[in-house]
Structures are given as C-alpha cells and as structure tokens.
Amino acid sequence: MKVGIVGTGMVGSAAGYALALRGGASEIVLVDHNKKLAIAQAEDIAHAVPFAHACVVRAGGYEELEGAGVVILAAGVAQKPGESRLSLLSRNAEVFSEVIAQVRRDAPDAILLIASNPVDIMTEVALRASGLPRERVIGSGTILDTARFRSLLGTHLGIAPQSVHAYVLGEHGDSEVLAWSAARAGSEPIARFAVQVGAPITGEIRAQIDASVRRAAYRIIEGKGATWYGIGAGLARIVQAIRDDQRTVLSVSIVTPEVEGVADVALSLPRIVGRAGILTTLMPELTESEAAALRASAELLKETGAGLQ
Numbered sequence: 001m002k003v004g005i006v007g008t009g010m011v012g013s014a015a016g017y018a019l020a021l022r023g024g025a026s027e028i029v030l031v032d033h034n035k036k037l038a039i040a041q042a043e044d045i046a047h048a049v050p051f052a053h054a055c056v057v058r059a060g061g062y063e064e065l066e067g068a069g070v071v072i073l074a075a076g077v078a079q080k081p082g083e084s085r086l087s088l089l090s091r092n093a094e095v096f097s098e099v100i101a102q103v104r105r106d107a108p109d110a111i112l113l114i115a116s117n118p119v120d121i122m123t124e125v126a127l128r129a130s131g132l133p134r135e136r137v138i139g140s141g142t143i144l145d146t147a148r149f150r151s152l153l154g155t156h157l158g159i160a161p162q163s164v165h166a167y168v169l170g171e172h173g174d175s176e177v178l179a180w181s182a183a184r185a186g187s188e189p190i191a192r193f194a195v196q197v198g199a200p201i202t203g204e205i206r207a208q209i210d211a212s213v214r215r216a217a218y219r220i221i222e223g224k225g226a227t228w229y230g231i232g233a234g235l236a237r238i239v240q241a242i243r244d245d246q247r248t249v250l251s252v253s254i255v256t257p258e259v260e261g262v263a264d265v266a267l268s269l270p271r272i273v274g275r276a277g278i279l280t281t282l283m284p285e286l287t288e289s290e291a292a293a294l295r296a297s298a299e300l301l302k303e304t305g306a307g308l309q
C-alpha cells in the first residue's frame with residue numbers, strides 16, 4: 001500500500017522510518033512545504049530500507065499522493081517546553097485548512113490518519129474539512145498514552161508490555177483517563193496479578209504511574225525538545241492494521257456520536273481498526289469516577305472545538 005506523510009518533521013519522519021522498518025508500506029511519499037527537508041528525510045529513510053523490507057521512499061508534491069491508501073497528517077507546529085497541546089489549536093487548524101483540501105484533491109480514496117496536536121480536535125477539523133465519513137478520519141489519539149501506560153505497568157509488574165491489556169481513554173492530553181478498573185495482565189485483573197507477582201499497586205504507585213503517563217510529553221519535550229519515536233511507532237502500527245485489515249483493537253480517536261452524554265466529540269476509546277478504517281467502537285466498563293473523568297474530558301474537547309467554529 002502507498003502511504004503519504006504530510007509534515008516531515010520529527011513525527012512525520014519517525015512514522016516514515018517506523019513504517020519502513022516494519023514493512024508497513026510498499027511506497028512512502030513525504031510531502032512538506034519545506035521541500036528540502038522532505039527530500040533529505042526521504043533520502044535518509046531510504047538508506048534504512050536495505051536493512052528492512054522492500055519499499056520505495058521518496059519526496060514529492062501533493063500530486064504524488066495519488067493512489068495512497070492512507071495519508072498521515074503530521075504538519076504544523078509542536079509544543080514548546082511547558083506549552084499545552086490545546087494551545088496549538090488555532091495555528092494547526094489554519095495549516096489543516098490548506099493541507100486537507102490538497103490531500104482530498106490528489107488522494108480522494110485515502111484514509112486520513114491525524115497526528116498533529118491537539119490531535120482530537122484536529123481530527124474533528126479534518127473530518128469537517130474533508131467531508132469523509134467519520135470512520136475514515138482517524139486521530140492517533142491515545143495510542144501513545146496507552147503505550148506509555150502499558151510500558152510503565154509492565155516495568156512495575158516485571159512483564160512484557162505486550163502482556164498488559166490496559167487503555168487510556170478520552171483526550172490525548174491533560175484530561176486523559178487511565179482506565180485502571182478495566183486493566184488486565186494476561187487474563188487477570190491488574191490488581192490481582194500485581195499481588196500474585198509480589199508487586200502490589202498501592203495508591204502511591206498508581207498515582208506515580210498516572211502522573212508519569214499524563215506528564216510524559218512535557219518531560220520529554222523538556223529534555224529533548226519534542227517526542228517522536230513513540231508516536232512514529234504508533235502511527236506505523238495503525239497503518240499496518242488498516243493495510244492488512246487486521247481488525248486490531250487500538251485506542252484511537254474519531255468523532256463519536258455520543259460519549260457519556262456528550263454528542264459528536266472526537267476522543268479515544270478502544271476501537272477495532274481494519275481496511276475500512278474504524279469498524280467498531282468498544283465502551284469499556286468503567287467505575288463511576290472513571291466515567292465522570294471521561295465525561296469531563298469529552299466536555300473539555302467539545303467546548304474547545306466549539307470555540308474554533
């Protein structure tokens with residue numbers, strides 16, 4: 001499958017690199033208004049291909065996106081240290097007003113995969129601007145936060161993160177909700193598993209993990225200016241689920257008809273991802289306080305999105 005990437009800075013290039021290493025695409029086209037950057041990124045990523053899977057990697061204009069099955073949108077500005085994702089909204093909405101029209105003109109059949117922040121509201125912006133059905137405009141949402149949650153739980157329990165089944169719901173951002181009550185390790189509820197391996201999840205451990213997931217981006221941006229490896233791998237994972245019609249359950253964002261009483265809001269829930277995009281949305285069983293936190297996250301996103309119209 002041909003995959004387009006618009007915005008070839010840290011996130012776009014990391015997605016291209018991860019896709020090349022995973023064998024997630026037969027052709028990758030990099031588009032950026034900084035053409036010199038796109039050309040350099042394509043050349044660099046192409047040099048990884050002999051160590052991975054056959055794939056053509058090149059830079060091009062929007063017209064080169066023709067025939068793409070997925071176009072990743074990672075264009076726009078990123079957070080500076082201390083800045084929130086939501087503060088990027090008006091600047092990145094302006095970028096999308098230009099980019100989406102060109103992608104739709106040249107790759108009318110592509111699923112749009114949104115990475116630019118604030119990713120949930122940018123997903124809503126992209127849906128409106130594209131006129132596509134909601135299941136074909138997918139935000140990476142909390143795929144990254146879920147990976148962070150699983151990684152920290154895996155470390156605490158002394159098991160591979162692949163054996164942790166836990167999700168972060170709601171906003172990819174400060175109001176996100178770690179669904180502790182639905183978390184499992186293997187097939188065991190997480191708290192019971194933790195006791196069995198001698199690593200109980202105390203209130204203190206839980207608070208530490210929650211803060212560490214929620215503040216990860218701020219911490220990494222403070223240290224190295226941006227985040228890119230985690231999201232690059234996450235984007236490649238979503239593309240592969242689409243390309244191979246894997247029907248994998250991933251926490252991603254689409255505009256959802258109703259969440260905890262909030263109508264038409266883009267946020268993350270576990271969803272089945274396949275060739276047609278989002279096939280089904282799953283609503284985990286939550287405690288009262290988790291449901292209230294999800295409602296608050298949905299309300300925040302709805303209000304912030306409405307402010308843009």
Ligand SMILES: NC(=O)C1=CN([C@@H]2O[C@H](COP(=O)(O)OP(=O)(O)OC[C@H]3O[C@@H](n4cnc5c(N)ncnc54)[C@H](O)[C@@H]3O)[C@@H](O)[C@H]2O)C=CC1
Pocket residue numbers: 006007008009010011012031032033034037074075076077078079088092095098099114115116117118119140141144172226227228231
């Ligand atoms: N969804 C997620 O989990 C994550 C999202 N992000 C977001 O991804 C976005 C990109 O971040 P970085 O790659 O670090 O930024 P970056 O500044 O390295 O790259 C952005 C690229 O977009 C390009 N661009 C800007 N306007 C454009 C336009 N009109 N047309 C084409 N290209 C355009 C720039 O030339 C630049 O190369 C940011 O909004 C950031 O917040 C970052 C990390 C994780």
Ligand SMILES: CC(=O)C(=O)O
Pocket residue numbers: 079085117144216217227
């Ligand atoms: C920057 C960002 O959204 C993240 O790393 O979570």
